[in-house]
Amino acid sequence: MNNTFRGGIHPETHKSLTRDLPLRPVEAKGEMVFPLLQHIGKPALPLVKKGDAVLVGQRIGEADGFVSAHVISSVSGKVKAVEKRRVQNGQMTECVVIENDGSYTSLEPYDSRYDVSHITGEEILRRIRDAGIIGLGGAGFPTHVKLSPKDPSAIRFLIANGSECEPYLTCTDQLMRTESAAIVEGLELMLRLFPNARGVICIEDNKPEAIAAMQAAVAGRQKLSVLPCKAKYGQGGEKMLIETVAGIFYPASMLPADVGCIVQNVCTIYAIERAVVYHEPLYRHVFTLTGDTVASPGNFIVRDGMSFAELLEAAGGLKEGACPRKAIVGGPVMGMAISSLSVPIQKTSSGVALVSVDESEVGQSKMTACLRCGRCATVCPVGLTPQMMADAVSVGDLERYEKKLYGLECLACGCCGFICPAKRPLVQMFLSAKAEILSRKRAQAGGKK
Numbered sequence: 001m002n003n004t005f006r007g008g009i010h011p012e013t014h015k016s017l018t019r020d021l022p023l024r025p026v027e028a029k030g031e032m033v034f035p036l037l038q039h040i041g042k043p044a045l046p047l048v049k050k051g052d053a054v055l056v057g058q059r060i061g062e063a064d065g066f067v068s069a070h071v072i073s074s075v076s077g078k079v080k081a082v083e084k085r086r087v088q089n090g091q092m093t094e095c096v097v098i099e100n101d102g103s104y105t106s107l108e109p110y111d112s113r114y115d116v117s118h119i120t121g122e123e124i125l126r127r128i129r130d131a132g133i134i135g136l137g138g139a140g141f142p143t144h145v146k147l148s149p150k151d152p153s154a155i156r157f158l159i160a161n162g163s164e165c166e167p168y169l170t171c172t173d174q175l176m177r178t179e180s181a182a183i184v185e186g187l188e189l190m191l192r193l194f195p196n197a198r199g200v201i202c203i204e205d206n207k208p209e210a211i212a213a214m215q216a217a218v219a220g221r222q223k224l225s226v227l228p229c230k231a232k233y234g235q236g237g238e239k240m241l242i243e244t245v246a247g248i249f250y251p252a253s254m255l256p257a258d259v260g261c262i263v264q265n266v267c268t269i270y271a272i273e274r275a276v277v278y279h280e281p282l283y284r285h286v287f288t289l290t291g292d293t294v295a296s297p298g299n300f301i302v303r304d305g306m307s308f309a310e311l312l313e314a315a316g317g318l319k320e321g322a323c324p325r326k327a328i329v330g331g332p333v334m335g336m337a338i339s340s341l342s343v344p345i346q347k348t349s350s351g352v353a354l355v356s357v358d359e360s361e362v363g364q365s366k367m368t369a370c371l372r373c374g375r376c377a378t379v380c381p382v383g384l385t386p387q388m389m390a391d392a393v394s395v396g397d398l399e400r401y402e403k404k405l406y407g408l409e410c411l412a413c414g415c416c417g418f419i420c421p422a423k424r425p426l427v428q429m430f431l432s433a434k435a436e437i438l439s440r441k442r443a444q445a446g447g448k449k
Contacts, residue, residue: 001200002247004230005240007381009415011167011233011333013206014353017290017297018170023178025284025301026314031080032098032305033344034060034071035087039140041067046096052079057107057281060096063129069142070132073098074283074303076105088329088343089336095344098305110280121152121193124276131275132347133282137161137172137236137265140348143272146264147193149257155194156260157245160187160269162203162210163229163236166331168353171286171299172267176203176210180217183266184224186273190264191223199224200245201266206231233333234381234413238263249382252409267350288351289315293322302345308352309341324354325361332359333414363423370424376416382409386416386426393433398440401433408434 037043044061054060054073061071077100085095129144149155160183164172176183187199201218203211205228218224227245234240242261243249250259264272267286274280283304289311290297296316308327318324328335329352338352376386384406392401401407410430417426 001227002244003205003228004232005234005243005381006383007379007415008232008234008240009379009418010231011418014168014290015170015173015206017168017292018288018299019173021170021174021298023171023174023286023299023301026311027104028075028100028303028306028310029102030100030307030310032073032075032077032100032303033085033307034073034096034098034305035085035093035344035346036061036071036095037093038071038346038348039069039134039142041065041069041142041145043094044068044071046082046094048079048082048096050079050081053077054079054098055105055107057110057283059132059281060098063132063142067142067145069134069140070130070281071096072132072281072283072304074305075100076103077101086340086343088338088346088349090339108279110274110278113277114279116189116277119189119192119276124189124193127276127279128272131271131281133268133271133275134347135265136267136271136285136347136350138238138348143264143268146262147190149262152194153196154260155197155257155262157242157262158187158190158194158197158199159241159245159261159263160199160201160266161236161241161263162201162207162214162266163241164207165204165231165233165236166333166335167233168290169288169331169351170290171288171351172265173207173210174299175270175286176207176266177213179270180213182273183214183270184217184221185277186269186271187224188221189272189276190269194262197223197262201226202229202235202241202244203227204229204231204235233418234415237381237411237413239411240381243381282347285347287311287345287349290351291324291354293318293324293354293356295319304347305344307342307344308338311345312341312354318354322356324356326355326358328353328355333418334412364425367423367425369422371422373421375419375421376426379415379419381413381415382411384410386430389433390424390426390429393429398433398437402437408437410434
């Protein structure tokens with residue numbers, strides 16, 4: 001077991017804006033919008049219609065198949081519409097729109113513990129699925145699916161991801177400091193599904209308070225340990241965590257379970273504890289609002305469905321005279337820019353940074369031809385050669401990109417683009433190449449049918 005992975009970068013963290021600010025709940029007041037697709041897989045099917053009354057914790061979207069997830073209302077009120085609305089990725093998506101009545105009348109109290117001493121693995125998975133839990137640290141994979149590998153006995157490591165390596169974000173750090181016991185209980189419940197596994201909680205070493213809190217919480221538990229990891233961007237990626245803990249690197253064609261590992265974000269594990277022990281579905285989560293234009297940056301507990309704009313207003317708005325150049329959801333390296341703050345916060349929204357300088361614009365203005373310095377290859381966590389991959393994409397040689405340079409193994413982590421002194425848009429080139437290759441493969445598969 002190591003404490004780091006190959007490659008990686010050290011961007012400015014910008015975490016000092018919020019790292020020591022405690023989590024505080026913020027209540028929504030306005031219209032709530034719940035996308036029926038907040039996860040990998042099929043969209044949920046609406047269970048309500050215009051005029052229906054709903055309660056906090058009520059299921060308003062039903063998972064459509066195994067790889068899908070329920071959608072839960074975070075407020076009480078009446079359904080205003082079921083219609084397409086714009087969401088954070090810029091697309092128009094079917095959503096349930098609820099007029100919040102402000103009373104937060106709950107379907108259940110969610111504050112009474114249930115006895116889980118003899119709970120079965122099947123019941124644990126059922127409660128996780130019923131709660132609508134998805135991965136809160138990345139792409140939003142339905143958690144009950146991730147915890148249902150073909151051979152549970154083959155899982156050796158259950159890795160709790162507390163890295164939070166993206167710049168600006170600090171809400172996971174705060175969650176580990178304040179809810180360490182609940183996270184450990186959630187991890188132990190998950191371990192009941194995997195008889196031969198041990199739990200490893202990975203936390204970057206720039207979070208000493210979180211490390212201390214989690215170490216105290218696992219004290220005396222033989223199957224659990226805390227692994228302080230070197231603070232380096234990329235540490236929170238599944239492949240990097242598995243390389244750090246298990247010493248294994250695997251191709252894109254394999255899943256973590258294929259190499260005996262399952263990775264869950266600690267925020268997801270906390271949601272699992274709430275679902276299994278308190279029967280609380282996932283309708284709220286931790287979130288960081290930050291950036292040099294925000295009057296009062298902070299870490300919050302937000303209700304899914306409220307808009308980014310409403311959260312900003314509740315937190316005190318912008319600094320006087322400030323004009324954000326860019327709003328980035330999920331962190332500046334692998335996150336996405338949103339064109340409007342009037343879109344809803346989703347389950348997978350971990351934070352937003354409102355910044356006065358658009359680094360990508362600055363980089364584009366300074367872009368030159370490749371300098372052949374090789375820095376991109378030294379930081380690539382997968383060991384690829386981004387310079388040669390970019391050359392292949394530039395001349396349209398996608399066969400070389402895929403077959404000779406292993407371009408489909410690219411994680412799109414952004415390390416190469418960050419370190420490139422020529423400021424070339426490497427990740428964008430690789431994402432376009434991957435999309436084109438996969439599109440051709442789908443077309444070929446369709447033609448064979």
